[in-house]
Amino acid sequence: MQRIIGLIDLDYFYAQCEILRKPQLRGKPVVIVMPSLRENSGAIATCNYEARALKIKSGMPLSLARKLSNPETVFINVDKEYYLDISKKVFEIVDFFCEKVEQVSVDEAYFDLSNPSGFEKAVETCAKIKQRIKSELGLTCSIGVSVNKLLAKMASSAKKPDGLFVIKLGMVNDFLGKQKVGALHGVGPKSEEIFSKHGVVVVNDIKKFSKSDLVLWFGEAIGSRFFDFAFGKDEREIEPNREKQQLSRMITMKQDSRDEVFIKQNIDFLCGLLYKEIHALKKRFKTVSLIVVTDKMDTLTKSRTKSEPVESLNNLLIIEYELLSDFLHESQSVVRRIGVRVSNFDEDTGFQQKLFEF
Numbered sequence: 001m002q003r004i005i006g007l008i009d010l011d012y013f014y015a016q017c018e019i020l021r022k023p024q025l026r027g028k029p030v031v032i033v034m035p036s037l038r039e040n041s042g043a044i045a046t047c048n049y050e051a052r053a054l055k056i057k058s059g060m061p062l063s064l065a066r067k068l069s070n071p072e073t074v075f076i077n078v079d080k081e082y083y084l085d086i087s088k089k090v091f092e093i094v095d096f097f098c099e100k101v102e103q104v105s106v107d108e109a110y111f112d113l114s115n116p117s118g119f120e121k122a123v124e125t126c127a128k129i130k131q132r133i134k135s136e137l138g139l140t141c142s143i144g145v146s147v148n149k150l151l152a153k154m155a156s157s158a159k160k161p162d163g164l165f166v167i168k169l170g171m172v173n174d175f176l177g178k179q180k181v182g183a184l185h186g187v188g189p190k191s192e193e194i195f196s197k198h199g200v201v202v203v204n205d206i207k208k209f210s211k212s213d214l215v216l217w218f219g220e221a222i223g224s225r226f227f228d229f230a231f232g233k234d235e236r237e238i239e240p241n242r243e244k245q246q247l248s249r250m251i252t253m254k255q256d257s258r259d260e261v262f263i264k265q266n267i268d269f270l271c272g273l274l275y276k277e278i279h280a281l282k283k284r285f286k287t288v289s290l291i292v293v294t295d296k297m298d299t300l301t302k303s304r305t306k307s308e309p310v311e312s313l314n315n316l317l318i319i320e321y322e323l324l325s326d327f328l329h330e331s332q333s334v335v336r337r338i339g340v341r342v343s344n345f346d347e348d349t350g351f352q353q354k355l356f357e358f
């Protein structure tokens, strides 16, 4: 089966978070500063595209950024806790669409799009993820889609900001060959210098050499990896490291319907599957949701949160039935797809949330 991998990266993340809570900043150059102990010194964490137009960039000393700035430029100290909070919400949306998600930084994650198969479906899923992040959180991101991590990451940078770019197998050589070697995963300024000493500027230049040449320059592991990268080869797997914040099951019913008995049969089936999984994962949940997709393809969600964890399949079913009954009373819509979801997991059970150092 063809692997398809996505890489999502938020645009000018810290700066975008600040603009989100201070909309009056939009359009101005916004620079986020990592302050240091000495007053008026520090480094630039990131900045928005207006500030990048002034040549300000991540890692730059604050003093230099001030010199490059114009009178409109706004400098803001980092507030990591706030960014982490938003980051969590972003990746919960990705979790909703994908089983295997590997978060690699505060604003970046790889996710598996191999199932259902095909690039068309993968792009559809990514468009939905982008849309949900935009409508629910007010943020833009860029997503790259390709056959491995290396190319997915490069595809995500290719159309920043607010991009969605796909590199299919047939496009690999064309796309990759003319990229600067620094665009390859793991090639930092030091490696770039070694490459440039040998006249290697773009990825295609690597192909003039052999694997053993690169091993000589960079050592066994890194040299052979860079060599494979030049041909678009990358076998690294997605290593899921995110605990699910919610679990759900959804199906299209055999026919569109408003018949309560018929819809309940579908709910019974879904809850049976879902409860098995919850049980296997030793999860306890307090929130139960019913998701309805109508024949007009509108999605409606109804939820109920209990003060104590829901203890049995039977109790889960009772709540889902109540939600269904509410829905049928409140809406005249005909149901096409139906879904059940549980969330708000008990902190003390299940997997321990992995802590990240960003």
Ligand code: DCP
Pocket: 009, 010, 011, 012, 013, 014, 015, 034, 044, 045, 046, 047, 058, 059, 106, 107, 108, 160, 161
């Ligand atoms: N970051 C930092 N110091 C750096 C680089 C990044 O503190 N030297 C922080 C701030 C960024 C966040 O990590 O907002 C994510 O890093 P990215 O490399 O993804 O950069 P941005 O999201 O800011 O911009 P882009 O739109 O290029 O992704």
Ligand code: MG
Pocket: 009, 010, 011, 012, 013, 107
């Ligand atoms: Mg980013």
Ligand code: MG
Pocket: 009, 010, 105, 107, 108
């Ligand atoms: Mg990033």
